[in-house]
Amino acid sequence: AGYTALTLNVVDLSAALAGAVGYRWAHWGVVLVLAGVGLIALVRRRDAQRDLWALILLWLAAGIGIMLAQGKAYDYHWLPMLPPLALLAAHGVTKLPILGGFFTKSDLDSPGESRIITPSSWVSRTGWRARALVQTVTIAGVIGGLGVMLWVRALPYLTGAEDRDTYFSRFQGGEFIADESAQMVDFLRERVAPGDSLFVWGFRPEIYYLSGLNPAVRFIFNYPLVADWYPVEWQDETVEILWAALPPYVLVLQVDYLPWVTGSHDDSHALLQRNTELNNWLMYNYVQDAQIGNFLIWRRMS
Known part of the structure; x- marks a missing residue:
């Protein structure tokens, strides 16, 4: 393969x-x-x-x-x-x-x-x-x-000598940074009802699990939608599902270089620009609301 x-x-x-x-x-x-x-x-x-x-x-x-x-x-x-x-x-x-x-x-x-x-x-x-x-x-x-x-x-x-984020910041593996994940989950929990949907464009599926939000599509990573050894039809299917049911928030990752997974040396943010249909869907329905670490947070406009 x-x-x-x-x-x-x-x-x-x-x-x-x-x-x-x-x-x-x-x-x-x-x-x-x-x-x-x-x-x-x-x-x-x-x-x-x-x-x-x-x-x-x-x-x-x-x-x-x-x-x-x-x-x-x-x-x-x-x-x-x-x-x-x-x-x-x-x-x-x-x-x-x-x-x-x-x-x-x-x-x-x-x-x-x-x-x-x-x-x-x-x-x-x-x-x-x-x-x-x-x-x-x-x-x-x-x-x-x-x-x-x-x-x-x-x-x-x-013992309470340091807070959660300071402790979590010691745990990092590649693109995974524990304190960023915790802050991102706190952000979503304050704004989205449990059981709602979320779309993460990148390689951070722990957000779905920790936040209790459901993936908006069947792919919890974006690499099946960018690597050229996967069916192109999956990209069209994903965009159709997203148009049918807009999740309250979309998270776009940056600085997550995974060439051995995506087949590209671009990060997820750059890869999104190459996916015209998906990028158009995002621009039409969402506005960039905030940023936490490498998470670019997009909020639904209506």
Whole structure:
């Protein structure tokens, strides 16, 4: 398909991976490290369940293949890898004491007679207890680290030290900016009755959900109406529906460059100018009322 082919080349895919890998490391770094420990343990020592682990590794390889085949490296394209990585990470936690050189496998399987394994004071008789301690500390560290990352950012908001918009402004992914979305939803709720319709020309479908307003047409994104691999008839159908029932507000996005989705390097505002029928409908029935961030807000004139 034309959509997939957009970035299915070495240059574009490498550029996508350059950012995606760093972002994934920031969120999955601990899991990846522990999964690496688990993988090393599998390579160094034969496991009685090697057939099962082979299946899990195949699962991971398939997940990597699925992500690469789509050529975009979006966040959700990585999700098929998470379950096998979690299993490998859990295996890594159980093998940390052995790979750390403190114990041999036999020491950790069951307590035995006292025998020093390393120059340290560890002895095999207490090895099984130390193993449990290492694993518990590791798991607690992972959970604690994730908790700190979450609560350090959330605590000022929860205690009232900062307002909602300031807190939301920290969350941005590409063209999605959380505080803009919240302000846009507040604007609509103050002016439009719940259950009414709304038309968003762009790639911000969260506004429909958060505001409780219904999409005026069946497309919650504009890319099926601009990309050349979709039927042109959809554009005519959309304009006809909009003429039949005018939503109270229309939101037009700007600075939302999505060439890998739209097939164009223009933002939604510029793309609207190229859609003569839709642009004429907007100019005839609406007046620009306000702007919130990258949302250009058009209000129905009557």
